[in-house]
Amino acid sequence: MNQTVVDLLANNADHATAFDSRFDAVQDAQHPDAVTVCCSDSRVLQDHSWGNDRPGHLFTCGNIGNRVMQRTETGDAVSGDVLYPIAHTGTKTAIVMGHTGCGAVTATYDDLTEGLNEPAGISHCLDLLKPRLEPALDLLPDDVSRAGAINRLVEYNVDRQIQFLKASDDVPDDVDCIGVVYDFQDVYGGDRGEVHVINVNGETDTDRLRAEHAAVGSRIDRLWEY
Structure with a gap:
């Protein structure tokens, strides 16, 4: 067994010791x-x-491009891993987290502008993102850098994922859908690793969001209000 796995198992032993009693309240169910x-x-x-x-606090999902949808025989639907806690555990908050310098958004941008040859599994993911991002290409500022374009598309992608959740009949109206961007590249001007709120239930106007959510007003920011 390679050293990476050996080290991970050692770390897990520490985790198990620290967390041993923290599972008491969630042995049989999660909310x-x-x-x-x-x-x-x-x-x-x-x-x-x-x-x-x-x-038991957070139900975490991950995929390239922080997508909330999957393709089914009847069309695109809210992904089952995202929908499960909403449908079955009473979860009333959904958070979509993009991040600066996103490779999935970069690949989608390159595929739309130049064409890419990726393995089938990656192409499938990009095909889910492309129709959501393509309309944004004509909206980008003419003088924007490549990095600037990518980070604006990161926001645009988060917006589209929130839009998809809010439009779905499978997601109750009382579920709060929040879009954020995680910044580790000094793009938004805060500390590296800081989360910036860019979308609350489809509202993207930062002035309105700060007025409505003054308690977190300093965490509300966007690069792009298109």
């Missing part, structure tokens, strides 16, 4: 306060970014 959908990127530690160390 997470939020479902979070994060991009599958090794630089974004989904639970740790929220300071979560409590089993």
